[in-house]
Amino acid sequence: MENSPDARGAMTSGTEKNTIQDALPHVTGGRRIGWAAVPGEVAAGIERLLGGRVTGAVSQPGGFSEGLAARVRLADGGRAFVKAASSRTAPAVAGFHRREIAISRTLPRTVPAPRLLDAYDDGDWVALVFEDIPGRLPAQPWQPGELEHVLAAVTDLTQALTPSPVDERLLARPRLGGWTTLANTGAGRERLATLSPWAARHLDDLAVLEERGAPALTGRTLLHGDLYPFNIMLRGRRVFVVDWPHAWVGAAHCDLVTLLSGVSLSGLDPQPIAERHPLTRSLAAAQIDAVLAAHSGFLLRTATSAGPRTDHRLVDMMTALGLASLRWLRTRRGRSLLG
CATH class of the missing domain: 3.90.1200 (Aminoglycoside 3'-phosphotransferase; Chain: A, domain 2)
Incomplete structure (x- = not known):
């Protein structure tokens, strides 16, 4: 017999069963890295873009890309959102980052998206520096x-x-x-x-x-x-x-x-x-x-x-x-x- 939807619209029998808990186990991938895992020369390059030393970084939930995705705090109190990936260890993600750099640079300022402040690319590591949206x-x-x-x-x-x-x-x-x-x-x-x-x-x-x-x-x-x-x-x-x-x-x-x-x-x-x-x-x-x-x-x-x-x-x-x-x-x- 074919499955039928219950009052919540989810299949409730057989292998198509879904509940909120089963369907949304995570909204963040399991392969994020912290700021400390970014190679020193790459971190220094990102700090040059930021105009200051990173004194704190908090990995952010949401999304499934590998690599860094963190809100960072600078020694002078400034803040930004940084995401970065290595072409060697996460080539697809690094490719996505490079494409996002090009897209973000051409999005109109009227679009409700974080503004790209700068980008880093040494041929291996690629990073995007966005304004921090405290949301x-x-x-x-x-x-x-x-x-x-x-x-x-x-x-x-x-x-x-x-x-x-x-x-x-x-x-x-x-x-x-x-x-x-x-x-x-x-x-x-x-x-x-x-x-x-x-x-x-x-x-x-x-x-x-x-x-x-x-x-x-x-x-x-x-x-x-x-x-x-x-x-x-x-x-x-x-x-x-x-x-x-x-x-x-x-x-x-x-x-x-x-x-x-x-x-x-x-x-x-x-x-x-x-x-x-x-x-x-x-x-x-x-x-x-x-x-x-x-x-x-x-x-x-x-x-x-x-x-x-x-x-x-x-x-x-x-x-x-x-x-x-x-x-x-x-x-x-x-x-x-x-x-």
Whole structure:
């Protein structure tokens, strides 16, 4: 018998069971390093950018990148946020940092993102120095008031970033899609069956839906591309969006749907929110479904292909978010995915 959603919108039987505690075990990766682990010559180079000696550093929660992510305090009382990674030990993260440097330098000052103060790159280590935003991550489970502030900020963000102010040559391909890859990979199918038997049975239909929906993702808006609670900072009623290496240009509603796809993990139903939000309330159903298909496909393809050295916290988070996105898509499409 197929699983069915309970009152909180989560699958409650079989291997697709999710609770808030199970779905959100961590919002921070397990491979962060402290300031003391940064090589001395690299730390000295960062201090030259800061204009002073670092006397204190506190590693920050949120996000899954390897390397340093810390608020630092200087001898003269100044503060900044610094993140850094080595190309030798974390090449993908270092590549993301280099891309984020280029993006951050071209974001308009009207965008609610921390300002990049300077950057360090010696060919191996790359570091970004941002203004320090004395804020915090949104509470999880989502609190309705905080969620409403963030949803309003997403609307403002799309207005500020349409048309995109960033040269597309600086950007990566959107991290979307994966059902076709899973459909053509035996091991992927087997792993998917342990996470979502329903998706494994409907894998070919999901691949078709993903392919058909691709044109609906096109647009002129610069999108964050990774809009989850761990990339959002709150300071009173102000909302800041951090970590921009995965930005891409597409349809204005994509970031919103990505964010909403995970709210069921907090016991909230995303559908009524989408029906009233200005970025989605007038859309054809297929436009939202296209994002959900591509988004869930990327997350679950990545989770099922992760090797044994991949941070298990990242895999757990991607699995939870992918299943949540898939559940919303399944609810919206009913029995016929391709109807």
